[in-house]
Amino acid sequence: MPGSAKSAKISLKEEELQKIEEEKQRQEEELAKQEQEQELYAKEKKRRTREKTEALKQLKPSQYERTLSWLDKSQTYMTNTKKEEKCAFEFEKFQRNGNRPDPVEVKSINTFLSLLKDKSVHDLKAVFGDVKLMMSLLDELYLTNRKYSDGVSEAVMKKREENVISMEHLIAQRYNDLTLKTLEDATFIVDSDTGNLERVCGGDHETILVWANLTRNPRMTGFEFRSENLSMDVPGIIALADVGIRILITKYDHYSQKCSTFYPKKLPEIQNDAEKGREQVVLIVENKQEGEAETPAAAQENEQSPKDGEPPEAGAAEVAAAETEEAYDESEEQVESVKEEQVEDDILDPDVVDLRQFTRLGQIFKFEILKMPPQPLVVTGGWTLTALVKEPLSMIKYPDDVIVKELPKQEGEPDGDEEGKPVLPKPPTEPEPTKLGVKMKAPEKVIFYEEPQLARWDPKDHHWKTSGFSDFVYDDVQKMISFQTDDFYTFCLLQDTHLNMPFQTWELRCTGENTATFSVIAACSENVFEIKDTDVRLMKPETGASTEFEHFYDKWMAPDALILLMQAAGNNIFPDVDSTNFVSVADKVIDIEPIYDQMAFLSPSFAFAWSRFSNDVRSDELVMQVIPVVNPTDNSNPIVEDPRAATYIIQPDRSYKLAVTEQMVRLSYDEARGCPCQTDLAHAVRMTPLPKDIKGELLKQLNKRVDDGDSPMVATVRYLLNATKVLTFS
Numbered sequence: 051m052p053g054s055a056k057s058a059k060i061s062l063k064e065e066e067l068q069k070i071e072e073e074k075q076r077q078e079e080e081l082a083k084q085e086q087e088q089e090l091y092a093k094e095k096k097r098r099t100r101e102k103t104e105a106l107k108q109l110k111p112s113q114y115e116r117t118l119s120w121l122d123k124s125q126t127y128m129t130n131t132k133k134e135e136k137c138a139f140e141f142e143k144f145q146r147n148g149n150r151p152d153p154v155e156v157k158s159i160n161t162f163l164s165l166l167k168d169k170s171v172h173d174l175k176a177v178f179g180d181v182k183l184m185m186s187l188l189d190e191l192y193l194t195n196r197k198y199s200d201g202v203s204e205a206v207m208k209k210r211e212e213n214v215i216s217m218e219h220l221i222a223q224r225y226n227d228l229t230l231k232t233l234e235d236a237t238f239i240v241d242s243d244t245g246n247l248e249r250v251c252g253g254d255h256e257t258i259l260v261w262a263n264l265t266r267n268p269r270m271t272g273f274e275f276r277s278e279n280l281s282m283d284v285p286g287i288i289a290l291a292d293v294g295i296r297i298l299i300t301k302y303d304h305y306s307q308k309c310s311t312f313y314p315k316k317l318p319e320i321q322n323d324a325e326k327g328r329e330q331v332v333l334i335v336e337n338k339q340e341g342e343a344e345t346p347a348a349a350q351e352n353e354q355s356p357k358d359g360e361p362p363e364a365g366a367a368e369v370a371a372a373e374t375e376e377a378y379d380e381s382e383e384q385v386e387s388v389k390e391e392q393v394e395d396d397i398l399d400p401d402v403v404d405l406r407q408f409t410r411l412g413q414i415f416k417f418e419i420l421k422m423p424p425q426p427l428v429v430t431g432g433w434t435l436t437a438l439v440k441e442p443l444s445m446i447k448y449p450d451d452v453i454v455k456e457l458p459k460q461e462g463e464p465d466g467d468e469e470g471k472p473v474l475p476k477p478p479t480e481p482e483p484t485k486l487g488v489k490m491k492a493p494e495k496v497i498f499y500e501e502p503q504l505a506r507w508d509p510k511d512h513h514w515k516t517s518g519f520s521d522f523v524y525d526d527v528q529k530m531i532s533f534q535t536d537d538f539y540t541f542c543l544l545q546d547t548h549l550n551m552p553f554q555t556w557e558l559r560c561t562g563e564n565t566a567t568f569s570v571i572a573a574c575s576e577n578v579f580e581i582k583d584t585d586v587r588l589m590k591p592e593t594g595a596s597t598e599f600e601h602f603y604d605k606w607m608a609p610d611a612l613i614l615l616m617q618a619a620g621n622n623i624f625p626d627v628d629s630t631n632f633v634s635v636a637d638k639v640i641d642i643e644p645i646y647d648q649m650a651f652l653s654p655s656f657a658f659a660w661s662r663f664s665n666d667v668r669s670d671e672l673v674m675q676v677i678p679v680v681n682p683t684d685n686s687n688p689i690v691e692d693p694r695a696a697t698y699i700i701q702p703d704r705s706y707k708l709a710v711t712e713q714m715v716r717l718s719y720d721e722a723r724g725c726p727c728q729t730d731l732a733h734a735v736r737m738t739p740l741p742k743d744i745k746g747e748l749l750k751q752l753n754k755r756v757d758d759g760d761s762p763m764v765a766t767v768r769y770l771l772n773a774t775k776v777l778t779f780s
Contacts, residue, residue: 051320052650058398062581065199071436082568085412088616103703106703106704106727106729107703109728109729110703110729113728113729113733114729116733117648117730117732117733118425119653120650120732120757121542121647121651122764123759123761124647124651124759124761124764124765124768125647127761127762127764127765128765128768131584131762131765135197136197136198145309147637150183150187151187153187153188153190153191153194153210153213154191154194154210156206156209156210156213159187159213160213163213163216163217163220166180166184166220166517167220167223169690170227171224171227172227172228172230172231172297174228175613176253177224177225177227177228177253178252178253178254178256180220180224181221181224181225181253181255181256182253182254182255183335184217184220184221185221185254185255185302187217187494187597188214188218188302189216191210191213191214195207195210201584208665218304225256225258225298226442226443227443228251228256228258229260229296229420229443230423230442230443232247232251232260233247233260233262233294233422233423233443233583234421234423234424234425234426235426236264236423236425237261237264237426238426238644240264244265244270244273245264245265245267246262246263246264246265246270246273247260247261247262247264247294248260248261248273248275249261250275250277250278250440255300255301255302256298256299256300256301257278257298257299257559258296258297258298258299259275259278259280259296259297259298259299260294260295260296260297261273261275261282261294261295261296261297262293262294262295262422262432263288263289263291263292263293263422266289266290266291266292268290268291269289270284270289271283271284271289272284272487275297275631278299278490278491279490279491279530280297280488280489280490280491280563281486281488281489281490282295282297282486282488282489283486283487283489284486284487285483285484285485285486286483287449287452287484288419288452291452292421292422293419293420293421293422293446293452294420294421294422294464295417295418295419295420295538295637296416296417296418297415297416297417298414298415298418299413299414299415299416299417299650300413300414300416300417301413302414303410303414305414305507305512305514305540305542306405306410306514308512309405309513309514310513311398311402311404311405311406311510311511312405312514314406314626314627314628314629315406315628317471330695334381357473359703367387390656398513399515401515401516401517402513402514402515403503403505403513403514403515403516403544405514405593406547406626406628406631406632407546407547407548407618407632408503408544408545408546408547409544409545409546409547409620409622410514410542410543410544411493411496411498411502411544411545411618411619411620412492412493412494412496412542412543413493413542414540414541414542415490415540415542416539416541417486417488417535417538417539417540417778418442418445418538419445419446419448419545420444420445420446421444421445421446423441446483448537448538449484449537475487481702484536485533485534485535485536486533486534486535486536486537486538487533488532488533488534488535488541489530489531489532490530490531490532491529491530491531492524492529492530492531492543493543494598495598495601495619496543496598496618496619496620497525497598497599497616497619497620497621498524498543498545498620499545499549499550499574499594499620500546500549501524501526502524502531502543502544502545502641503516503543503544503545503546504516504519504522504531504533504538504541504542504543504544505541505542505543505544506518506519506535506539506541507539507540507541507542514542514544518535518536518537518539518683519533519534519535519536519539520535521533521534522531522533530557531543540569545620547622547623547626547629547632548622548632549573549574549622549630549635550572550573550574550575550621550623551572551573551574551625551633551635551779552573552623552633552634552779552780553570553571553572553660553774553776553780554571554572554573554780555571555659555660555780556569556570556571556659556660556774556776556780557567557569557657557658557660557689557690558653558657558658558659558767558771559657559658559677559679559682559689560653560654560655560657560679560682561580561682561683561685562682563654563682563760564582564583564584564760564762565762565763566578566580566581566653566763566767567579567581568581568767568770568771570623570774570776572623573595574621575621575623576591576594576625577621578591579612579770581761581763581766581767581770582606583762583766584608584762584765584766585606585607585608585609585766586606586607586609586612586614586766586770587603587604587605587606587612588602588603588604588616589603589604589607590604596621598619598620599616599619599621599717601615602615602616602619609769609770609773610769613773623774624773624774624775625774625775625778625779629775630777630778635777635778635779636665636669637669638669638670638672638777638778639669639670640669640670640671640700640701640702642672642775642777642778643772644730645672645700645731645777646768646771646772646777647768648730648731648732649731649767649768649771650764650765650767650768650771651732651756651759651764652731652732652735652736653759653763653764653767654755654756654758654759654760654763654764655679655752655753655755655756655759656677656678656679656735656752656756657673657676657678657679657689658675658676658677659674659675659677659689659690659695660674660675660776660780661674661675661697661712662712663697663710663717664777664780666717667699667717670701670702671699671700671701672699672700672777673697673698673699673708673717674697674698674700674702674777675690675695675696675697676695676696676697676698676707676735677689677690677692677694677695678692678694678740678748678752679752680748680752690712693741694740695711695712696708696711696722696738697710697711697712698731698734698735699719700730700731703729704727704728704729705724705727705728705729705730705731705733705734706721706725706726706728706734706738707721707722707725707734707738708720708721708722709721709722709723722738724739725738725739736749736753736756745757
């Protein structure tokens with residue numbers, strides 16, 4: 051019995067081991083089967099990807115030509131419109147008075163400037179009339195250079211720049227002549243309360259404030275121009291000096307264009323070899339379509355590894371994809387290297403303002419201290435004796451010239467040796483304070499979303515600088531600024547150019563046959579544009595409207611004119627070519643301009659909006675919401691709440707509707723069922739079936755409305771999309 055029990059136990063143990071071995075073998079077989087299925091699935095997926103890529107390559111030429119034909123209507127309209135604008139511009143010049151020169155014609159403007167230089171003008175009306183004429187010529191010249199200078203040689207452009215400088219100098223000379231005449235007559239136009247000269251005169255482009263110290267009262271601490279909300283505290287050395295002060299306030303800026311940082315610096319074009327082989331790298335990108343957004347590294351890890359003892363399989367497509375990815379990475383490194391070199395080339399002193407990062411807002415305030423000309427003397431009998439001194443207006447170096455030359459000599463102060471006795475040196479005294487205090491009204495029609503930056507112009511190296519003053523205070527409630535300065539400078543206020551970027555969201559939708567709305571919710575402002583044919587207006591919100599924008603709220607105008615007004619008012623939502631260097635947004639290496647063209651072309655029937663996945667895609671991909679607009683006049687519900695709203699992705703070689711919705715948390719690259727890839731956005735939107743549109747009748751109606759779209763409205767939409775760059779800066 052004991053032997054049989056022991057034998058039974060051994061048999062039971064062997065049976066258990068056999069079961070464990072069988073289970074292990076079964077698991078290994080299942081794992082091998084799963085691996086085999088995964089390998090087959092991966093190969094099948096690669097095969098389908100190759101077929102899809104090859105099909106898109108075959109399809110691209112025909113769809114590209116068709117897209118160009120679709121866009122040809124609006125492109126032709128814009129070309130013809132530009133020609134008509136130029137003809138109207140030239141005809142308007144032809145109809146003008148014959149006494150007005152053509153600023154583009156070098157001979158005409160040279161003759162005009164020579165005649166003005168020879169003419170001496172001191173009358174207030176004549177001075178401001180000449181300045182108004184020259185400012186209109188400058189505006190016309192700037193407009194011509196900006197819009198109608200294609201094909202103009204560098205020599206002609208240089209000559210135009212010289213004419214601009216000549217007109218600026220002549221405008222300054224006119225101001226000096228008027229100021230000198232005012233100071234010469236100071237005795238007859240003194241202020242009855244202070245006994246000093248306080249004169250305010252202004253034109254369309256400027257305001258001139260002139261103060262002259264006639265009483266030289268040692269108790270005088272400052273002066274005020276109440277009509278201009280400007281006051282100035284002066285030290286004792288000015289109170290006793292025979293000087294005048296001029297404050298020239300101009301609406302124009304002839305300084306900033308001389309700065310080395312005024313014009314944006316676009317990154318040089320770099321040949322991107324990865325873009326050439328984009329069709330090959332799609333094999334890797336498609337691996338992300340498993341339901342999760344993967345990085346390129348993760349996609350490469352999902353590739354099947356070779357079995358032990360077998361050589362790795364490296365097909366032509368895989369090798370090309372690897373080479374393309376390597377070229378893509380090298381290209382990105384090259385771009386970053388160029389950026390770093392550009393930054394190194396633009397290293398500025400700590401107090402220099404970079405005008406690519408800051409924008410001047412409001413007027414220019416030029417403070418100058420002047421030498422007083424001889425004053426008329428009234429003698430017995432009513433005679434007036436006037437010294438005729440033909441000297442130009444003379445600026446004084448502060449404080450050196452004021453202390454040494456302009457202070458009146460104290461009574462009893464010896465001039466030198468007296469009766470052979472040497473002059474004893476004076477004991478050292480405390481230096482006279484030279485700080486100047488300024489308090490004035492902040493510029494009107496300008497909004498400062500944060501405390502503005504005060505800067506002075508340095509005429510030596512042609513830069514705005516933040517040094518030279520202290521105790522700057524900005525009162526946001528009273529809209530007043532005050533500061534202390536150590537000299538008479540030219541001042542301005544600046545604001546961060548990109549303070550309103552990046553944008554939070556945006557939306558474009560048609561509202562009628564030739565109308566649309568375009569909203570951009572920026573960091574500091576909400577902007578809703580209404581578009582009608584070639585005109586656009588910024589709509590005034592029902593609540594929270596800015597009083598600084600009242601001069602252009604709800605006013606129809608050309609889009610470029612509205613953009614200039616918004617930028618001048620401090621509401622800048624229009625990035626420049628180098629704004630990505632100053633805004634925290636992802637650099638895009640995809641050509642975005644054709645996408646804006648296609649969005650504008652589709653805008654008569656389809657709305658577009660920001661997608662929550664905008665920051666989740668690669669640098670060569672874009673994503674947005676696309677919504678069919680069945681009834682353009684129905685604005686009862688937000689367009690993004692439409693159940694037909696879909697998310698589209700755009701890649702260099704394809705565009706398609708994604709399976710994900712905006713309510714989902716993670717981005718998936720899977721295609722929506724029944725929505726194949728197309729080569730561009732226009733084809734993807736026009737050929738993707740709509741929900742509950744089984745026969746496709748609704749899609750046909752929308753496409754017909756697109757084909758019959760209003761060209762002026764489409765052109766205006768295109769202009770605003772390119773100006774705001776919402777696909778990059780949102």
